[in-house]
Amino acid sequence: AQGETLVLNFNKSSPTGMLTTSIRPAGIYGERDTTVTKGLADHALKSSPFVLRFQLGDNDNLFDFTYAGNVAYAHMLAAQCLLATFKRLKSGGAAPLDHERVDGEAFNVTNDSPVYFWDMARSIWALMGKVVEPEKAIALPEGALTVIGGLLEMVFGLFGKKPRMSRKEVRFSCMTRYYSCEKAKRRIGYVPVVPLEEGVVRSVGTVLEKEQGVEAKKEL
Template sequence: MATAILLKTKQYPENARVLVTGGAGFLGREVINQLHGRHPNWTIFCLDLYAPNHAQSPLIDQTYEVDIRDRNAVFIALASCKPDLVVHSAALIPSGAARYSTRDSDWQRVKAVNSNGTVNVLEAALAAGCKAFVYTSSIAAVTDDLTRDYYYIDETLPIGRATLHYGRSKALAEAFVLDPAHGAAGLKACVLRPAPIIGPEDTQVISLIHGLIAKGETGFIIGDGNNLSDWLYISNAALAHVLAAENLLSSSTAAGEVFFITNQQPVCFWDLLAAIWAELGHYPRRRTKIPVEMALVWAWLMELWGWISGREVGIGRGSVRDAAAVRYVSCEKAVKMLGYRPLIDGVGLREGVRRSCDGYKKQLAARSMFGGKGSASG
């Protein structure tokens, strides 16, 4: 109901031209689906390293297979399609041990895509005459600081404390996107900070949590188990992007603003893991609570063993702190300014977990059929 009212009361360009970077990826695909569904007359372009799947192709006018680190190629692509609006969702999200890496080589790799790549896309957009820009940042731009907890924070909390590579890169890109000089040049831009996203085509979150079963790492809880965290279902993530795009192409009240985007259903981190394991048919016989300090010593020993053996270890001090941290935020600003209401228009977290795990099971079945290992790490 709320979505229908928004569509009737706001005036959008009849034939807008929209470019989605990362359009063949997990989030980008759903953004394109929803853009087409709400605005079938809009012309949609996709820029990604890879071509979109066959089911998505009819929704896209043209695809540019471009690496956003390639500045010249990005400029050529945007000069060709001349978008009215860019949704920039392309990013590199480190996974596993790389998520907590302190190596400079890993930082340079993440920064090259998430920060330098964003500079390339935005400056190419300006050169092509684009007037609106939605940037997909992350809640990690704030919360990738493992020295403190975050209890129901809002967008007034300044960035700059993130120490992990992913959050640092996103914070740098945010600052660039919202540089007042771009607004003075006529670009209306806003930033979305989604929580970790799950969905049927997710290839990171569910597989990582499923992988803990094979490693025998489901029988403990780090800390007291009451630490709340935010999550986001894929259709709700895409809805927020479409609402932001619609705002910038109509009233533009979101220009210059930052928005946290979650399912508005913070849940105990360890309860979510248990729910995912249950959907995948695994029920730990016992779950022993381990004090954070003890877990950190254990993690340090694991890191030491990994350094000596030359092998990647699954548990380190970064992952221990992350698993015990409090990470939940307010979406009140997105509700008021964008009309974002996931619990009215979208999928709730419990149903989102079920759908995500069903999709993951299909991925495992497909891997098995085509000769894969049929496991999360395969």
């Protein structure tokens, strides 16, 4: 939040009249990402089919996952709009109307297709050959897990280690977190170019390639 404030406050404040904007991506995933895809894929690789049936919370929380390529595309569109406005102002043209402005504004960027959190996880696992039927999922209560996560953090912390489940993981898995990107559509012309499902296939593909490489080295 502080970084965004600094960026937006810098808009038109420098001697060069530099224009700025802020892009707010939600839940970035993609090839070789080290958070969403890696975290869920690692869990699948380390867990038995029975363990994968357990989910944190009731899976009633919609969540926005945004493909990294779409985030990059949004940045390009925003940059083009800023350049167009800068040239327009330098040539003596009128500033964009308030409902057209890009400079000094913040934009949510998503894949515009929120999904339930554990549905996303299970789609990743299915591509890895670990199918979990939703009706066989075992929901664990968020409140109890938050307490357990805190205890695990304390115990593992004594040995300088991090537990596989912490309060942060519980909160992240159970929170409702989706946003409207209508403003980005109207003002910078943003539309997701890579659908959610295709992005998942691409992301998991790099995970499988890496695992195949690891297995090949073991056989040497």
